Amino acid sequence: MSVEEIYNGIYNITIDDRSMLATRNLIPGLSVYGERLITEDDVEYRQWDPNRSKLGAMALKNFEIPLEYDSTVLYLGAASGTTVSHVSDILRDGIVYAVEFSPRTMRDLIQLCDQRPNIVPILADANKPQSYAHIVDKVDAIFQDVAQPNQAEMAAVNSKYFLEEAGQLMLSIKSRSIDTVASPKKIFKEEVRKLESGFDVEFEVLQRKELDPFHEDHLGLIAKMFVDDGE
Amino acid sequence: MEFTAWFGKLNINEEGEVEDCQAFEKDPEKLAEVLVSLQETSRDEAVNAPDLRQVALDFGFVELDKDYDIMLRDVCIRAAKMQISKSDTDDTRIIQAVEAMDDIDRNVNELSERLMVWYGRYFPELPLKGESLANFVAQYGSRESLPEDHKFFEKAANSMGSDISFADEELLRHLASNICSLYDTRSHIEAYIVTNMGSVAPNLSNIAGAPLGARLISMAGSLEKLAAFPSSTIQVIGASRALFKHLRDRAPSPKHGIIFNNIIIKNAPWWQRGKLARAFAAKISLAARMDCYSGELDPSIKENLDKKLEMIRKANPSAPKKEKKGGKSGKGGRSGRSGKPGGSNKKDGNRRSNNKKKGGKQ
Numbered sequence: 001m002s003v004e005e006i007y008n009g010i011y012n013i014t015i016d017d018r019s020m021l022a023t024r025n026l027i028p029g030l031s032v033y034g035e036r037l038i039t040e041d042d043v044e045y046r047q048w049d050p051n052r053s054k055l056g057a058m059a060l061k062n063f064e065i066p067l068e069y070d071s072t073v074l075y076l077g078a079a080s081g082t083t084v085s086h087v088s089d090i091l092r093d094g095i096v097y098a099v100e101f102s103p104r105t106m107r108d109l110i111q112l113c114d115q116r117p118n119i120v121p122i123l124a125d126a127n128k129p130q131s132y133a134h135i136v137d138k139v140d141a142i143f144q145d146v147a148q149p150n151q152a153e154m155a156a157v158n159s160k161y162f163l164e165e166a167g168q169l170m171l172s173i174k175s176r177s178i179d180t181v182a183s184p185k186k187i188f189k190e191e192v193r194k195l196e197s198g199f200d201v202e203f204e205v206l207q208r209k210e211l212d213p214f215h216e217d218h219l220g221l222i223a224k225m226f227v228d229d230g231e
Numbered sequence: 232m233e234f235t236a237w238f239g240k241l242n243i244n245e246e247g248e249v250e251d252c253q254a255f256e257k258d259p260e261k262l263a264e265v266l267v268s269l270q271e272t273s274r275d276e277a278v279n280a281p282d283l284r285q286v287a288l289d290f291g292f293v294e295l296d297k298d299y300d301i302m303l304r305d306v307c308i309r310a311a312k313m314q315i316s317k318s319d320t321d322d323t324r325i326i327q328a329v330e331a332m333d334d335i336d337r338n339v340n341e342l343s344e345r346l347m348v349w350y351g352r353y354f355p356e357l358p359l360k361g362e363s364l365a366n367f368v369a370q371y372g373s374r375e376s377l378p379e380d381h382k383f384f385e386k387a388a389n390s391m392g393s394d395i396s397f398a399d400e401e402l403l404r405h406l407a408s409n410i411c412s413l414y415d416t417r418s419h420i421e422a423y424i425v426t427n428m429g430s431v432a433p434n435l436s437n438i439a440g441a442p443l444g445a446r447l448i449s450m451a452g453s454l455e456k457l458a459a460f461p462s463s464t465i466q467v468i469g470a471s472r473a474l475f476k477h478l479r480d481r482a483p484s485p486k487h488g489i490i491f492n493n494i495i496i497k498n499a500p501w502w503q504r505g506k507l508a509r510a511f512a513a514k515i516s517l518a519a520r521m522d523c524y525s526g527e528l529d530p531s532i533k534e535n536l537d538k539k540l541e542m543i544r545k546a547n548p549s550a551p552k553k554e555k556k557g558g559k560s561g562k563g564g565r566s567g568r569s570g571k572p573g574g575s576n577k578k579d580g581n582r583r584s585n586n587k588k589k590g591g592k593q
Contacts, residue, residue, distance in 0.1 A: 095300055103318035106311055113308050120304050121311045124270060131273040133280045134236045135266070135307065161280075181479050 003040050007065045009090035011045055013038055021048040021056055023089035027115055032085040046089065050214040053083040054145045054172035057214035063207050063222055066168040070094045072139045074162050076126040076154065077146035080108035081119075087143070088116045097136050101125050126154050129161040136162055143170040147177040152191045156199035159225050166224075169203065171195075172211065173219040184210075188219040195223060202226045236283050237266050237306060238292045249281050252290035259302070263309035267317075270310075321431045322454040325424060329449040332420045339413045346410060350403055353392040357383060362414045368407035372400045433528040434518035438536060439511075443493055447515065450489060458516070458523035465519075466490065466512035490515065495540060502550045503543060510539045 004012045011022045015038075022038065022045040029044070031037055036047040050056040059065055067073065070093040078084045078098035087096050098113075099122045100106050106123050113119045124131045126146060139162050144155050155171050163169065173191050175184035188210075195203045203223035211218040232243045239254035255265055284299050286292075293299045343361050346368065350357070354374040359367050371377055373395045374387035381387075395403075421442065428441035432454060435444035450468050451457035457465070467474050469489030476482040486505035487496055490512060499507050514536040521529055 103315045106315055110308060110311055110315070113304070113311075117304065118300070120300075120307045122307060123311045123314045128273065131270045133273070134234070134269050134283075135303070137280075137283050180475065 001038075001040055003043075003045070007059065008068050009092070010048075010059050010065060010067075013040070013045060013047075021050060021060055022046055023048055023086045024092075026089045026092060026118070030115060032112060032115075033080075033082050046086070048086050053086065054211060054215060054218060054220065055083050055143060055170065056086065057211045057218075058170065058172075058209075058220040058222075060214070061209050061211065061220060063170075063209070063220060066141050066170070066222065067091065068094070068140070071141055072137070073097070074136060074139045074142045074158065075099065076142065076144040076158060078105075078109055078121075079145075080105045081112040083143075083145070084109070084119060085112055085116070088118050091118055094118060094140075095120060097122060097132075097139065099124055099126050099132065126158065129158050133161060138162060138164045138167075140164055140167050141170065142167070145172045147174050149178050151178070152194045153199065156195065156201050156203075159203075160199075160201045163225055168206070169221075169223045169225060171221045171223065172215075173221065175217045175219070184217045184219075191219070192221070195221075234280060235269060236280070236286065237262060237269070237303065238283075238287050239290075241281065241286060243281060247279065247281065249286050249289070252286060252292070254290065254292045257292070257302075259305045259309055262302075262306045263313060266306055266310040267313050270314075320453075321427065322448050325427055325431060325445050326449040326453075328420050328424050328427070329445045332417060332424070335413055335417045335420070339410060339417065342406070342410050342413070346403070346406055350407075351392075353395040353399075354387065354390055355392050356386040356390055362411070365407045365410040365414065369404055369411050372404045432519070432522040433526075434521040434532055435515065437528065437530070437533050438514050438518040439490070439493060443490065444515075446489055446492075447519075454519065454523050458519040460516060460519075462509075462513040462516040465516050466508050487512075499544075500550065503547050506543045506547065507540060510536065510543060514539075 001013065001015045004014075006012050009023055011024065012019050013022050014020075025037065025044040025046045029037075031046065033052075035049065038045045038047065048056045048059075050060045055065070067087070067090050069091060071091050072094050073087060073091060073096045075084055075087060075096050075098045078100040081098065084096060084098050095118050097120045098109060100109055101124065103123065106121065109119075109121050113121045120135070122132050122135060126144070127148075127150070142155070142159055142163055144151070144158070146154060148154060151171070151173050155169055159167075159169050173188060175182075175187040178187050178191070188208075192205055192208065196205065203225055205221060205223045208219060208221045211220045232245075234241045234243055239252050241249050242251040244250050255262055284296070287299055288294075288296070293302060343365060347360050347364060350364070350368055357364070357367070357374075374383075374390055374392065377384050377387045424445045425436075425441040428436040428445055432444055432448065435447070435454075435457075438444075439447065447465065447468060448454050448457055451460060460468075467485050467488045469491075470485035470487065473482070473485035474488075477484045487508040490508060491497055491504075493511065495511055496504050496508050514532055518532050521527070521532070
């Protein structure tokens with residue numbers, strides 16, 4: 001068995017020629033959603049299933065994940081916290097603000113927050129960053145995984161409010177929630193164009209790749225923000 | 232400029248510096264309440280928030296960086312818990328009831344079918360099914376225990392069915408009594424929906440009937456969402472397959488979705504259905520808006536609907552002539568079929584109850 005750190009806090013563990021993605025368990029002994037726990041040299045890791053996590057898929061697709069152990073992250077579309085738990089593993093000394101809109105899934109997320117000291121749950125609509133502007137500070141990175149038609153706009157508005165100047169946006173775009181019929185390639189192109197020049201903040205897309213075979217019709221994207229001062 | 236952060240009110244001067252901070256009381260429960268109200272009252276205008284953490288440290292709300300995180304997390308968890316318990320409103324209860332009813336329908340149909348096939352081995356001549364069969368089996372068990380004055384006594388005496396063992400009889404009676412209690416629960420839920428719809432959505436119940444109204448709320452997600460739908464959407468809720476087929480493949484558009492379950496449309500001849508559905512959906516959306524934003528019963532919606540429906544019926548008394556080469560009428564027929572909501576089993580119960588209630592009112 002070998003453990004290799006591929007990005008900060010993200011590991012590739014090889015057991016018997018089979019490799020898997022993992023993060024170092026912040027709360028040893030606890031498995032969050034039934035994932036496998038692996039111990040090597042007295043360190044416990046949690047297996048990270050890329051099929052259940054866009055960010056996990058992005059890590060496996062060689063995206064440069066811009067997270068460090070003390071980053072602060074705004075996580076939009078936290079759902080029940082599968083991926084959030086891994087982000088919380090990565091940011092051992094950081095903080096993740098987990099925004100989720102549905103009270104039903106927030107119930108699960110709160111259970112997770114009770115266990116982990118670095119997750120701040122926010123029940124709010126990510127379309128309205130004003131409604132959590134009195135809670136969230138500038139963050140080092142934003143990760144967004146929401147199934148909404150205005151995904152790009154949402155990312156832009158939140159970046160404008162909360163992203164540090166040097167911060168990066170990690171975005172998963174689901175073509176099906178923009179248009180069920182049109183071809184995903186076309187939609188991705190349009191969304192990237194919107195990010196690059198469609199809003200009052202502009203982005204430079206650093207990396208983009210589709211997330212298949214882990215997630216069909218999803219585009220993963222990492223971008224840097226330029227702020228337009230109106231000059 | 233004034234800005235309210237989760238820990239206090241800040242006064243910000245024109246250079247964007249924080250001049251003053253009136254901190255709130257450092258009680259997590261109270262701070263959580265403040266947080267919830269701040270979220271609810273947040274305005275749409277853009278705000279340039281200062282570095283909250285720094286301000287909290289500068290003005291001595293917390294002493295250490297770490298304390299800020301601990302406090303914020305504690306307050307946010309409390310606030311989220313408050314919001315979650317608040318989110319359980321009357322219409323979410325109705326949605327749960329409707330969905331529970333669907334679950335029961337699905338299961339009870341499956342179990343009834345099983346009971347019919349299984350019990351049929353012992354008494355194939357019995358012409359009962361569904362609830363009456365379950366009642367029969369739960370009451371008598373073996374066909375040999377039928378009393379002589381029972382109407383199926385003759386049939387039982389001459390049955391070609393095989394003999395039933397004691398163990399099998401016990402098992403089947405047990406299964407049957409469980410099915411009976413499921414039917415019982417179902418009627419309880421139905422009654423619950425009717426009474427609650429009267430208070431949650433009086434207009435919607437008045438126009439569409441409580442079961443259909445509840446189902447519409449459930450499919451929309453909430454009364455507020457239903458009120459926000461245009462009536463053309465309400466017209467085809469529940470016909471999403473036909474609608475997407477229409478959008479994608481140029482199939483004819485569906486004329487009605489779940490609202491087909493109301494007798495206004497179901498009992499209408501096919502050439503009136505599309506027109507009636509349109510008028511009906513328009514009044515449903517009106518009623519949903521009344522319920523969502525005023526909550527008072529307004530009988531005039533129903534009166535206007537009845538007038539409108541009567542006008543449509545009078546204006547279209549007979550079927551339009553069929554065009555040659557399978558023109559419009561064929562098309563209408565097809566879309567009508569595809570427009571019906573799927574899941575044949577659950578429809579049955581609804582339709583029956585709908586008929587009864589609407590029949591009584593009209």
